[in-house]
Amino acid sequence: MKTTITRTVLTTLVLLLGLTFSSYAQTYYNVYLCDNGTVNLRPNEPNLANSDKVYWYLDGNQVAVFTYSGTGSANYAVPANLPVGPHNYTSRIESAAGCWGDLSDPFSVYKLPTKTLALSPPTNTTYCEGNSGSAANSQITATASPASPLPDGIGYSYTWSATRNGTAVTPITDIGSDNASTTNQNVFTLTTVNPGSYVFSATVNYVLLPGNPGVLEQQNGCPVNATTTQTITVTPKPGKPTISLAN
Structure with missing residues (x-):
């Protein structure tokens, strides 16, 4: 019984410490925009070739598709009227031959309030x-x-x-x-x-x-x-x- 009680107390302490540390965890974003600010996002993929298509998604919804034709041709400009709050941009490439690549990791943008x-x-x-x-x-x-x-x-x-x-x-x-x-x-x-x-x-x-x-x-x-x-x-x-x- 004594061993069981000791283990229970230790388990409780570990859970409480975990909750305490998690309460101090902070969430940061890749970039912050304010007022009418905007930023250009670039799809970094070393094998990107002419005629490949680059798809852009905002919070899971497609917002643009570009046909790559050289440096900067597939960059996405975050709109100046982006709603206040957190947003995630992702990108995916479809080759000229019709092959799909994996979805990118999210790039986080936070639009600050006025x-x-x-x-x-x-x-x-x-x-x-x-x-x-x-x-x-x-x-x-x-x-x-x-x-x-x-x-x-x-x-x-x-x-x-x-x-x-x-x-x-x-x-x-x-x-x-x-x-x-x-x-x-x-x-x-x-x-x-x-x-x-x-x-x-x-x-x-x-x-x-x-x-x-x-x-x-x-x-x-x-x-x-x-x-x-x-x-x-x-x-x-x-x-x-x-x-x-x-x-």
């Missing part, structure tokens, strides 16, 4: 040059809203910009910093004590996260600007007075 970017009102619309603690800074949160959830291995990159009294602040790190978040929210904290009116905007891009071996075809990540700007005013503190007789 996104918008909004900036929250600042935590302090105004703060004084001489303040301290939480009253000596102000935070703005940028929130990216994709039209549908993102796949594993895709995140965001944020670029903040600001003007002071109408003049661009360069570099922006002179007046504050963001929290480097690659999630759908990124926070910029203004910490400058230089008085003025600061107007903030931001841009968000898609990026491949570390560990993702895929390719983001639009390397700029399909940037989107914030829909509105936000303003923070840093006011100067009064000078130190000296006391004198009034008469």
Whole structure:
């Protein structure tokens, strides 16, 4: 009985560990497209000859057939209006003599959703040059809203910009910093004590996260600007007075 119980416990632990590790498994894709992005797929077969036919399939459905006549003649262009989500392309060759080759392994394509970017009102619309603690800074949160959830291995990159009294602040790190978040929210904290009116905007891009071996075809990540700007005013503190007789 003791041996049976021990084996049962060990079996249960193995199953639990398997479930735990599988819950961390991530799914990656060969290529990621955003907005109106497209990519050309090539059938790599060293014995491909003129007059052979190359068949292309999207998620199991035939979408094109080309008669090979030289380099590039059988390439397939993924449409710019590919629906959002995961897709598998496969290819198969029929020789000029009518012999069929095997179906290729799938080539995975993920079409990313469109996104918008909004900036929250600042935590302090105004703060004084001489303040301290939480009253000596102000935070703005940028929130990216994709039209549908993102796949594993895709995140965001944020670029903040600001003007002071109408003049661009360069570099922006002179007046504050963001929290480097690659999630759908990124926070910029203004910490400058230089008085003025600061107007903030931001841009968000898609990026491949570390560990993702895929390719983001639009390397700029399909940037989107914030829909509105936000303003923070840093006011100067009064000078130190000296006391004198009034008469």
